[in-house]
Amino acid sequence: MKKRILAGLLALGMTVLALNGCAKKPAAETTAASAETSAAPAANAASESVAPTAASSAGQKTGRAASNEIAVGIAQDLDESLDPHLTVAAGTREVMFNVFEGLVKPDPDGNLIPAVAADVAVSDDGLVYTFTLREGVKFHNGDPVTMEDVIWSIRRNADDSEGEALVPALTSISDITSEDNKLLITLSEPNNEFLSYLTLAILPADYDKQDTAPVGTGPFRFVSRKAQDSIVLERFDDYWGEPAGVDRVTYKISENAEGLILGLQSGALDVVSHMTSTQIVQLKESEFNVEEGTMNLVQALYLNNAEKPFDDVRVRQALCYAVDKQGVIDMAFDGYGVPLGSSMYPAFGKYFDESLTDYYTVDISKAKALLAEAGYPNGFEMTITVPSNYQPHMDTAQVIAEQLKSIGVKATIQPVEWASWLSDVYSGRKYQSTLVGVDASEMTASAMLKRFVSTAGNNFVNYSSADYDALYEKALACADDAEQTLIFREMEKNLTENAANVYIQDMADLVVVRKGLEGLTFYPLYVLDVSRLHWAE
Amino acid sequence: MKKKMNGYLMAGLIITGVLLLMTLIGAFYTPYDPTVMSAREKFNAPSFAHLFGTDNFGRDIFSRVLKGSGTTVFIALSTVVIGAVIGTAVGAVTGYFGGFIDEVLMRMNDALTAFPSILLALVVISILGPGSRFNLILALGIVFIPGFARVTRTAFASLRDRNYVESARLMGASSARIMLIHMLPNIFSVLFPALTIGFNNAVLAEASMSFLGIGVTPPDASLGYMLSEAQGMIVAAPWYAISTGLMIILLVFGAGLIGEGLQRSGNSTEL
Numbered sequence: 169m170k171k172r173i174l175a176g177l178l179a180l181g182m183t184v185l186a187l188n189g190c191a192k193k194p195a196a197e198t199t200a201a202s203a204e205t206s207a208a209p210a211a212n213a214a215s216e217s218v219a220p221t222a223a224s225s226a227g228q229k230t231g232r233a234a235s236n237e238i239a240v241g242i243a244q245d246l247d248e249s250l251d252p253h254l255t256v257a258a259g260t261r262e263v264m265f266n267v268f269e270g271l272v273k274p275d276p277d278g279n280l281i282p283a284v285a286a287d288v289a290v291s292d293d294g295l296v297y298t299f300t301l302r303e304g305v306k307f308h309n310g311d312p313v314t315m316e317d318v319i320w321s322i323r324r325n326a327d328d329s330e331g332e333a334l335v336p337a338l339t340s341i342s343d344i345t346s347e348d349n350k351l352l353i354t355l356s357e358p359n360n361e362f363l364s365y366l367t368l369a370i371l372p373a374d375y376d377k378q379d380t381a382p383v384g385t386g387p388f389r390f391v392s393r394k395a396q397d398s399i400v401l402e403r404f405d406d407y408w409g410e411p412a413g414v415d416r417v418t419y420k421i422s423e424n425a426e427g428l429i430l431g432l433q434s435g436a437l438d439v440v441s442h443m444t445s446t447q448i449v450q451l452k453e454s455e456f457n458v459e460e461g462t463m464n465l466v467q468a469l470y471l472n473n474a475e476k477p478f479d480d481v482r483v484r485q486a487l488c489y490a491v492d493k494q495g496v497i498d499m500a501f502d503g504y505g506v507p508l509g510s511s512m513y514p515a516f517g518k519y520f521d522e523s524l525t526d527y528y529t530v531d532i533s534k535a536k537a538l539l540a541e542a543g544y545p546n547g548f549e550m551t552i553t554v555p556s557n558y559q560p561h562m563d564t565a566q567v568i569a570e571q572l573k574s575i576g577v578k579a580t581i582q583p584v585e586w587a588s589w590l591s592d593v594y595s596g597r598k599y600q601s602t603l604v605g606v607d608a609s610e611m612t613a614s615a616m617l618k619r620f621v622s623t624a625g626n627n628f629v630n631y632s633s634a635d636y637d638a639l640y641e642k643a644l645a646c647a648d649d650a651e652q653t654l655i656f657r658e659m660e661k662n663l664t665e666n667a668a669n670v671y672i673q674d675m676a677d678l679v680v681v682r683k684g685l686e687g688l689t690f691y692p693l694y695v696l697d698v699s700r701l702h703w704a705e
Numbered sequence: 706m707k708k709k710m711n712g713y714l715m716a717g718l719i720i721t722g723v724l725l726l727m728t729l730i731g732a733f734y735t736p737y738d739p740t741v742m743s744a745r746e747k748f749n750a751p752s753f754a755h756l757f758g759t760d761n762f763g764r765d766i767f768s769r770v771l772k773g774s775g776t777t778v779f780i781a782l783s784t785v786v787i788g789a790v791i792g793t794a795v796g797a798v799t800g801y802f803g804g805f806i807d808e809v810l811m812r813m814n815d816a817l818t819a820f821p822s823i824l825l826a827l828v829v830i831s832i833l834g835p836g837s838r839f840n841l842i843l844a845l846g847i848v849f850i851p852g853f854a855r856v857t858r859t860a861f862a863s864l865r866d867r868n869y870v871e872s873a874r875l876m877g878a879s880s881a882r883i884m885l886i887h888m889l890p891n892i893f894s895v896l897f898p899a900l901t902i903g904f905n906n907a908v909l910a911e912a913s914m915s916f917l918g919i920g921v922t923p924p925d926a927s928l929g930y931m932l933s934e935a936q937g938m939i940v941a942a943p944w945y946a947i948s949t950g951l952m953i954i955l956l957v958f959g960a961g962l963i964g965e966g967l968q969r970s971g972n973s974t975e976l
Contacts (some may be wrong), residue, residue: 446937446938450940499742500761500762565764580924582922655869
């Protein structure tokens with residue numbers, strides 16, 4: 169009997185141990201998966217059998233063109249709740265961008281333009297924002313937008329009585345008042361970015377079915393949703409602005425990439441975003457246009473500047489001379505992508521210095537000479553850590569590993585989960601090199617450049633340059649915009665000259681559009697504006 | 706211990722022999738460098754220049770399959786060796802001695818078996834750290850211990866009271882000697898099929914782990930990793946998935962036939 173109890177206890181102990189081990193796993197996977205939806209829009213989407221409409225030859229109208237409809241393929245289902253204030257997934261925002269609007273909304277150039285508000289004025293001290301509501305804006309249920317709705321929508325996001333506010337930045341609002349059709353928002357301290365938070369959706373105050381039947385003010389109204397299958401939007405005829413170009417948009421969810429391709433080929437889909445070049449070569453050029461936008465990020469082989477051998481600038485420069493950016497783009501991306509030479513991408517306009525792109529041209533003998541000078545005449549071994557959920561980075565890493573062989577550097581690739589990438593590489597800085605894309609959280613030059621200041625908390629490459637730090641101080645203190653721009657460009661040059669990282673490209677965001685459908689517009693945001701799409705006459 | 710040849714054994718030996726010879730050659734010579742990329746030769750269909758075609762980087766798939774099977778076979782064999790040696794040791798000790806040690810070891814064994822093997826390997830890998838071939842072998846090896854332990858324990862337990870064991874014990878032979886010299890050769894007919902089945906499972910386990918991205922890492926090729934790559938381009942380059950998948954099937958099929966053949970001829974010899 170004693171024996172049995174002992175054995176039972178042992179078995180129990182083992183089970184508990186093993187269970188603990190497993191418990192860690194699913195949690196990590198969930199994180200990676202959710203990170204994927206927001207950060208890495210790899211096209212994984214759902215296949216479904218849709219009765220193919222008459223396959224279109226170029227120029228000929230399909231059934232949908234005749235009835236002025238489009239079908240858009242998306243890679244994942246939307247959030248459980250469609251309430252825009254509670255939405256988390258980037259994929260949901262991408263769709264619902266067409267249904268909701270805020271007081272202001274982003275335009276394709278990344279500026280904020282008035283939407284539900286007709287006009288915005290900011291006081292000189294930056295503390296009081298005065299919005300004039302637009303006349304005649306209606307909700308999709310027919311009710312006019314009232315001041316009460318606007319204030320309710322803002323307050324709902326600023327409310328921190330039950331823990332953190334939905335939009336924490338809004339807690340800096342000290343007062344909201346209204347006079348006639350003017351809304352006055354007073355802040356407790358000035359905030360240059362404040363306006364960008366007022367893109368939050370304006371919703372009717374007395375409506376309680378937002379999660380299942382959302383109502384907003386955008387160019388499209390929500391019609392229906394079938395979980396894991398489709399979402400249908402229709403043109404909102406009482407829209408205050410430019411009316412949408414098509415009557416009806418059906419989003420079809422296809423969770424594997426092949427399903428999207430087959431959908432396009434069979435004629436079931438007209439538009440699919442975030443495709444890879446490998447997928448695109450499977451489509452007939454006569455039926456589809458491929459529109460190329462940019463992901464708006466800096467893809468690079470980020471080097472841990474504090475880790476041997478990358479603490480030596482000559483080694484880093486040698487890698488830059490050995491890596492052929494255009495070769496990477498041709499090999500792994502079929503030529504789609506914009507080569508970069510520093511931590512800045514073209515969407516930043518004046519801050520982007522194009523001349524840095526070709527600062528390092530492929531020169532194997534120079535690279536070898538630099539390595540020999542640094543004490544590695546026969547090269548060395550290195551590890552590239554890559555978040556494995558993102559295939560384009562994995563592909564790039566493979567091409568780079570192959571290119572580095574030419575200077576005797578043997579690179580091995582270590583795929584890691586997104587969660588462990590965040591903890592070990594990004595926060596822990598325990599890595600030698602990593603291949604990822606880094607983007608800007610807001611459209612300011614310092615969002616890209618501040619992280620390379622030696623003391624910055626998010627300086628995950630451990631870049632350390634006294635000149636760079638001094639330049640950043642100077643830029644912050646500078647009041648003149650033109651002069652500040654020059655300093656920022658100086659900082660980019662500093663990164664390039666010191667080969668802080670092996671810069672590669674701003675990756676392409678490829679959107680496949682059926683021939684005959686026009687008006688695709690790219691935003692510097694993760695959205696697809698279907699209101700501008702229309703069938704050619 | 707004389708094994709009679711039969712059809713299964715013959716076919717299995719031929720298939721496995723050819724494949725092993727190919728991977729052996731692949732370790733020293735491949736028609737192309739399996740990692741060299743070529744932008745001009747992406748997605749070439751199978752031809753005389755590229756027997757199995759080329760992949761998304763223009764790499765020769767035939768060369769990669771040769772190299773990749775080498776990796777997979779190496780991992781599978783090492784895994785089986787670890788599982789078989791430790792598993793047999795555990796099985797021998799528990800089967801021969803019985804009693805308390807039997808209870809303890811076999812309950813631990815039960816606990817290990819209680820988990821789906823892939824999940825267990827995932828746990829071990831997440832503890833050891835992913836990305837290393839040796840961690841993968843170790844993880845899979847641990848997963849394979851319980852199977853071997855269980856099979857050999859039964860065999861040892863049934864031989865324990867045989868007369869020849871008894872007489873060896875009376876002659877003063879040590880327990881280790883009895884187990885190793887006298888009993889082990891007599892359980893080969895049980896062990897061999899277990900080894901071939903184990904090899905099969907190990908090939909599949911490596912493929913699954915690499916397919917999930919926690920086994921062999923690029924630019925190294927293994928059949929499982931290649932299959933996961935091929936999955937993304939199954940329409941653009943179906944030959945990639947087919948040739949890689951076929952290689953896995955043949956490896957498993959060959960070893961399966963050998964196991965079946967051994968079992969059939971093994972039945973004629975007395976345990």
